[in-house]
């Protein structure tokens with residue numbers, strides 16, 4: 552593991568506005584593949600995870616847009632951002648008036664990025680750096696899940712966890728651009744946005760990012 556993910560993040564990214572959510576600034580990568588290589592070198596791990604934290608993903612961008620248009624969803628409420636990455640959704644929730652916001656991610660670089668991005672936006676996000684999906688959902692009012700359905704195994708764990716949260720009367724928002732494993736039968740669409748992604752890993756620069764809640 553890197554001596555300091557906090558030093559690594561600003562060294563390999565640039566702080567700049569998020570396309571379509573210009574009030575939010577994030578440390579984002581100019582080019583993800585060289586950054587991925589740098590992560591592999593820094594960690595000494597050729598199987599190191601992609602630096603998801605250095606991009607604003609289409610699902611998170613859609614949630615950010617939705618919260619800027621519908622701040623009442625989170626205003627004054629406790630928000631938990633699952634698979635937070637850069638912390639985009641957690642920060643967008645605070646911009647929209649959330650009382651408190653937590654970002655959870657399993658990646659140590661993401662944990663550092665969330666903290667640094669929150670600070671760059673004059674916000675404070677509580678960071679949970681562990682896998683919470685085998686635990687009960689937290690005691691919050693709203694859970695945000697931006698771009699979580701890109702892997703079959705993750706989908707198989709995220710969906711029942713979000714459904715447990717819904718059954719406890721936690722409001723759940725999913726943001727997604729139509730990833731392969733998106734469980735559309737379990738979702739109700741709330742809004743759709745053209746979002747400009749910041750990653751070269753996508754097939755299109757502009758994507759249709761949709762926001763959903765869980766079907767009852």
Ligand SMILES: C[S@@+](CC[C@H](N)C(=O)[O-])C[C@H]1O[C@@H](n2cnc3c(N)ncnc32)[C@H](O)[C@@H]1O
Pocket residue numbers: 600603604606607608609610611612633634635636637638639640655656657658661681682683684696697698699701705
């Ligand atoms: C595609 S990124 C989405 C990031 C952010 N929500 C956005 O929309 O920009 C997916 C994130 O999920 C995280 N992740 C994967 N498995 C996880 C798990 N079990 N618990 C929490 N985060 C997880 C990854 O580390 C990565 O940062």
